[in-house]
Amino acid sequence: MKRIRTLLQKYCAVAVINLHSSTAYTGEVAMRSIMITVILYVLVHLWKAAYSASGATAISGLTVRDTLWYLVLTETIILSKSAFSTRISEEVRDGSLAYTIMRPYNYILYHMSYSLGDSLVKLLMNFAAGALVVLLLEGPPQHFTIVMIPFLLISVILALVLDFCFEGLIGLCAFILEDVSSLQLIYNKILFILGGMLIPLDFFPGWLAALSKALPFNLVLYGPARIFVRGEISAALTILFLQCLWITVMATILFLLYRKAVKYLSINGG
């Protein structure tokens, strides 16, 4: 029991120092929030035009306001998620991996705590800024109730953990390839489309919607956003279950691969 507490303290300390570090520049944090307000301002007008052109009040059960709140959440997650693969890649290139890999902790868990610490502040800031835009231009979300808050919060955290696993798999390639920006680009594009960042998956043609929902990427963005706009507990539980399932699968692969990748490691700087 005491051992578990010490370990928790250890990883919490990592998350906290990074939370602290990511708020070191208040200016930069504020600028990032401006980014999401601009994106959402554009999206509000784009989707309003799209809805009025089609003449429908709801597409696949989503009204224009639902769609916009959906996008608040997906944009918040995509802008707040931590680029773990880029960080591994940097560590390999500047050689600081020599330090981070030889401390008494699990390297993967260390980086997971690091990423979560980094993301938490960004999540709050981005959500507040994005929600403000849609709230002012369109009004409050229609189906969201206070009861859903815990489901939403857990789902967002799980989404970040799942994303961390994907990023980690890409990042481990840096042990061998050194530069993984191309892989990361591909992953981000997958999230844009199959993850449902740009368009809710429900709008896709049948086969593409089915494919996207069968793949785990939708659980990073579409899943939590859907909980937010639909507000159905049973659907929320299914999403949480699928998130946990995929995290278990991906984390297992990640840990196994890490043990392999470490053997291939070569560190720059002689």
Added chain:
Amino acid sequence: MHAVEISFLTKSFRTVLREPGLKGSLRAVFSPRYLNVEAVKDISLNLEEGEILAFIGPNGAGKSTTIKILTGILFPSGGEAKVLGLTPWKDRQKLAYHIGSVFGQKPQLWYHLPPIDTFNLFSKIYELDINAYRKSLNFLIDAFDIGSLITTPVRKLSLGQRMKCEIAASLLHKPRIIFLDEPTIGLDVVAKQQIRDTIRHLHDSEGTTVFLTSHDAGDIESLCKRVIIINHGQVLYDNRVSALKRRYLTKKAISVRFAEKIEGQFFMEGVEVLKMSEYGVKLQFQTDATPVEKVIEQLMQAHSVVDITVQDPPMEEIIRSIYEKPPEERKDESASEEAE
């Protein structure tokens, strides 16, 4: 128990051979040719607990690779290594509590935060008892004179200030062995001396074993009793620093100041004139061919001498002469050294 035991350690990297230009890059993608680089080949050495070892060699000799294997970061291609009885690459986490390392050119402090935040984090990561942590922190603050620095964000510190904090961060958990990879690189004399003093103090008071690589002969002279020189991944020399001096210090330099002006050229058999002015001269000679006393005697007889200074060549020169010798010659030397 030996603090470090290495036997027949080898590490080779396989890299893709890239030819210059676009054509070369394309060829590397479609039919890559590989180059096997043997960074470490057959290194064997033992280090007793409490020893301070200088592990030196020119750039690319395999020093850092060896340290990375010993700290568990790299897996060797062959051979055995034990650090405090543990195999580093298998028991990395267990070993991490007992060793500390400083890589002079690599950052470990959180760049945007003051060093004290990183120190506090490390106290959690290394699971330090709060009192032990405070004691150790206070000691390091005094030793490095960093009391006023630890609350300043790292990005605002100068290189010297930052390095002192980087090293302090590696020592907080009182490691039994410290691996220092060029800890004083780019620092001024005062900062260098503080770092050397602290390392020596830790060694004297805690019996810390020190494994040091450095290109600074001053680090080696002021800290180490034993020196291992490696090049091309092999051990060239393993003996006491004093023996290194005795063996390779075959040259001496003498600076003389005369009472009267000297006319014409200065000449003495077996002696090379390095510098000459109206009232003085700087000479250099091989002591095995021309004994010091003979040179001084001649000088005294010929002129009226005001002042005379006999100097050893700097350590750097000795090391350079070992690096520069062709491999066969060096092999013979270390064999005869062992026989001594």
